[in-house]
Amino acid sequence: MQVRTERRSNRDRTEATRAQLIAAARKLFAEKSYAEIGTPEIVALAGVTRGALYHHFADKQALFAAVAEAEAAAVATEIEQAAPDDLSPREALLAGSSAYLEAMQAPGRTRLLLLDGPAVLGRIGMDEIDDRHGNRTLREGLAMAMRAGALRKLPLAALTSLLAAAFDRAALAVDAGAPAAEQMEVITALIDGLMLPARP
Structure with a gap:
């Protein structure tokens, strides 16, 4: 004992x-x-x-990687909390997108994940972290929408990567002072452009 x-x-x-x-x-x-x-x-x-x-x-870089991992996990948690299972595929994608922009407004987070992250850990290293967290939530949301017949069937990895890049650019713009509402308006238009007409 x-x-x-x-x-x-x-x-x-x-x-x-x-x-x-x-x-x-x-x-x-x-x-x-x-x-x-x-x-x-x-x-x-x-x-x-x-x-x-x-x-x-092992060194300062390894500590930075742990910080980036924790920050990315926190962002993913906020996305998942904003998009519960009872939402429609479109609502879930939009709620998750909005939650991402909101989460990225935490002080210093944009620089940590979108600027210093790739510079310190390399693009591949940062992509691996993203794939475990924020990009995972996006990929899961897109896959669910495709299975439900609500979203056009497109190559999932490519779609996730390109939409994630758009979200990251939006987060950087908001961090630089652009209105979050304008960024969300464009993200909504992007997602709506991928949605299929509702079945009768």
């Missing part, structure tokens, strides 16, 4: 330290670019040693 408690306690401490590092890095990466942040700043804000950082992460 004592051994099991100690193991749980050690695991809890390990997870807490990792979470502290990710939270501190996220705060700093949101405020400045990746290149401007050094590991001494991160460990100071996290309240841990550099040894603790390198115990959990």
Whole structure:
């Protein structure tokens, strides 16, 4: 019993330290670019040693990847919460699109995921993260709409990739000051252009 408690306690401490590092890095990466942040700043804000950082992460890039993964997962969660199963395929796609734009307005998130992410992790590395999270939700929504006969049957991977790129451009535009309503108006027109006429 004592051994099991100690193991749980050690695991809890390990997870807490990792979470502290990710939270501190996220705060700093949101405020400045990746290149401007050094590991001494991160460990100071996290309240841990550099040894603790390198115990959990190979280097600053690996820590950034963990931050990007957590941010992408948070965006996907917001999309999924906004598009419950009882919505029609069109409503689900639009609700998810709107939730994406909203989620990307969290301070620093656009830079983390759309600017620094590809620059630090490479396009392939960032695409892998996207495919596990935001792009996964989009792909699932498009596939569901096709199965329901509500959306034109098109190559799913290509459609997901091209629509995701449009959403990312919209998020960047909103981050730069463009009205979110205008971006959503165009996204709605894109999605409606892919929808099939309702069956009689």
